[in-house]
Amino acid sequence: RKNQRNHLFACPRKLPIIGNLHQIGALPHRSLHKLSVKHGPLMLLQLGSVPTLVISTADALREVLKTNDFLNRPSLYAAKRYSYGYLSISFAPYGEYWRQARKVCISELLSVKRVQSFGKIREEEVANLISGIRKACFSSNPVNLSKVLQDTSNMIVTRVTFGDRIAAQANGQILEENQRLLGEFWVVDYLPWFGWIDALTGLRKRLEINFKELDEFFNHVIEEHMRGGSSNHEPCDLVHVLLQLHKDPAYGTTFSSVSHIKGIIVDMFAAGTDTSYATLTWSMTELIINPRAMAKARDEVRKVAGKKGKVEEHDLQDLTYLKLVIKETMRLHPPAPLLIPRETTETCVIQGRQVPPKTRIIINARAISLDPNTWENPEEFRPERFIDSNADFRGQDFRFVPFGVGRRSCPGINFALPVVELVLANLLYCFDWELPTGQEMDLEEELGITVHKKNPLVLVPKLFQGNV
Numbered sequence: 308r309k310n311q312r313n314h315l316f317a318c319p320r321k322l323p324i325i326g327n328l329h330q331i332g333a334l335p336h337r338s339l340h341k342l343s344v345k346h347g348p349l350m351l352l353q354l355g356s357v358p359t360l361v362i363s364t365a366d367a368l369r370e371v372l373k374t375n376d377f378l379n380r381p382s383l384y385a386a387k388r389y390s391y392g393y394l395s396i397s398f399a400p401y402g403e404y405w406r407q408a409r410k411v412c413i414s415e416l417l418s419v420k421r422v423q424s425f426g427k428i429r430e431e432e433v434a435n436l437i438s439g440i441r442k443a444c445f446s447s448n449p450v451n452l453s454k455v456l457q458d459t460s461n462m463i464v465t466r467v468t469f470g471d472r473i474a475a476q477a478n479g480q481i482l483e484e485n486q487r488l489l490g491e492f493w494v495v496d497y498l499p500w501f502g503w504i505d506a507l508t509g510l511r512k513r514l515e516i517n518f519k520e521l522d523e524f525f526n527h528v529i530e531e532h533m534r535g536g537s538s539n540h541e542p543c544d545l546v547h548v549l550l551q552l553h554k555d556p557a558y559g560t561t562f563s564s565v566s567h568i569k570g571i572i573v574d575m576f577a578a579g580t581d582t583s584y585a586t587l588t589w590s591m592t593e594l595i596i597n598p599r600a601m602a603k604a605r606d607e608v609r610k611v612a613g614k615k616g617k618v619e620e621h622d623l624q625d626l627t628y629l630k631l632v633i634k635e636t637m638r639l640h641p642p643a644p645l646l647i648p649r650e651t652t653e654t655c656v657i658q659g660r661q662v663p664p665k666t667r668i669i670i671n672a673r674a675i676s677l678d679p680n681t682w683e684n685p686e687e688f689r690p691e692r693f694i695d696s697n698a699d700f701r702g703q704d705f706r707f708v709p710f711g712v713g714r715r716s717c718p719g720i721n722f723a724l725p726v727v728e729l730v731l732a733n734l735l736y737c738f739d740w741e742l743p744t745g746q747e748m749d750l751e752e753e754l755g756i757t758v759h760k761k762n763p764l765v766l767v768p769k770l771f772q773g774n775v
């Protein structure tokens with residue numbers, strides 16, 4: 308009966324013990340997309356011991372979410388460790404803690420007012436980025452944009468979260484390793500009885516070392532804040548806000564221990580940095596490949612900001628085409644192409660078929676936004692496609708879900724967009740960009756929870772003199 312039930316969904320052929328794991332490959336969002344083209348938009352795979360429902364089109368997603376919200380997250384080894392036992396919002400299982408922590412996060416940490424209050428930090432860090440690139444212009448050196456964009460995103464998130472510029476310089480590598488380990492293939496998550504393989508391959512040791520460094524860093528920042536803070540601290544960084552909430556009896560149960568605070572910090576720090584810098588790198592990559600779109604975006608930015616010498620936050624509202632460029636980039640390169648996995652808590656019925664509890668739900672955001680039944684010439688980079696379209700990425704429109712969908716979608720969108728827009732606008736305003744002589748652009752991707760460009764984006768900037 309079990310077999311009969313499973314065969315009601317498309318089930319690609321599986322092998323004993325590992326099931327469909329051998330079909331996943333180095334870039335799961337791509338191999339799952341390919342499988343879905345062959346087998347259908349709703350596939351039930353067996354990844355080791357884990358039944359996994361993969362959703363690959365907007366219609367299938369709409370249909371599935373009609374009757375189920377899937378608000379739970381599965382337990383994953385690295386996520387458990389990094390979130391201090393599921394005390395982060397991203398990995399917390401569905402329940403009272405997740406509900407409260409998310410509510411507080413939206414109202415206290417990521418509210419429009421709070422995000423606006425960090426405008427000065429964003430503008431300062433963008434100014435530092437531009438001045439660094441200017442120096443490279445004078446020496447005619449190419450710039451490793453991947454690296455400088457990562458540093459800038461990291462600096463902004465670190466200053467906002469910890470209030471300390473020096474901390475940002477120290478934590479770059481810790482964060483890189485954290486993202487790599489979260490995106491690694493952990494045998495224990497699929498074949499629990501073979502979990503010892505993760506110890507043999509050295510993965511567990513790497514995680515323990517990285518977690519210890521991260522934890523020490525958090526302890527240092529929290530202790531410093533408790534002592535009253537160093538002179539480097541921004542007036543109201545997120546650790547400061549969290550410590551206020553920790554002392555407030557109204558939030559007693561939600562933020563009762565220091566581990567709760569650390570769990571939330573991990574969210575801000577890990578979810579906020581990598582995704583923004585991936586979006587920026589892919590935007591610049593696509594603009595170089597598409598000179599017509601580059602010229603249009605650049606002309607718009609230079610017209611709106613005029614002769615001020617820089618783009619300011621209040622200019623962003625007038626950058627209509629730049630916003631379309633960012634949308635189109637996120638359609639082709641959603642930073643987290645498989646979102647964050649979810650899990651059924653009880654038997655549920657999807658299209659009249661039963662799905663057992665503890666089935667992992669994977670939403671393939673990239674396959675959805677490349678579906679030719681929804682998008683005309685989906686592989687083409689054409690920001691204009693959004694001009695008269697109501698396709699939006701705020702979690703309500705199933706055709707385009709880079710920030711996820713429904714009640715478990717990303718609460719950081721209002722934080723992320725001003726960073727991405729301000730950085731990109733200033734890069735286009737201040738410089739003309741080209742590839743180093745004789746080099747070609749590639750679109751190769753690297754495995755991770757956030758998908759980055761595999762080879763660094765190296766470009767030659769030319770200072771634009773007409774804006775002062």
Ligand code: HEM
Pocket residue numbers: 396397398409574575576578579580582583586641642643646647648709710711712713714715716717718719720722723
């Ligand atoms: C371009 C930038 C970003 C992208 C593309 C992005 C994308 C995502 C995605 C795909 C999810 C999973 C949604 C789902 O399961 O449906 C998510 C969740 C989350 N994101 Fe973001 N994110 C970005 C920036 C940020 C920032 C800046 C923050 C905070 C400072 C943040 C905090 C979170 C949190 C806390 C969750 C977990 C939500 C939950 O489980 O309830 N994100 N994000």
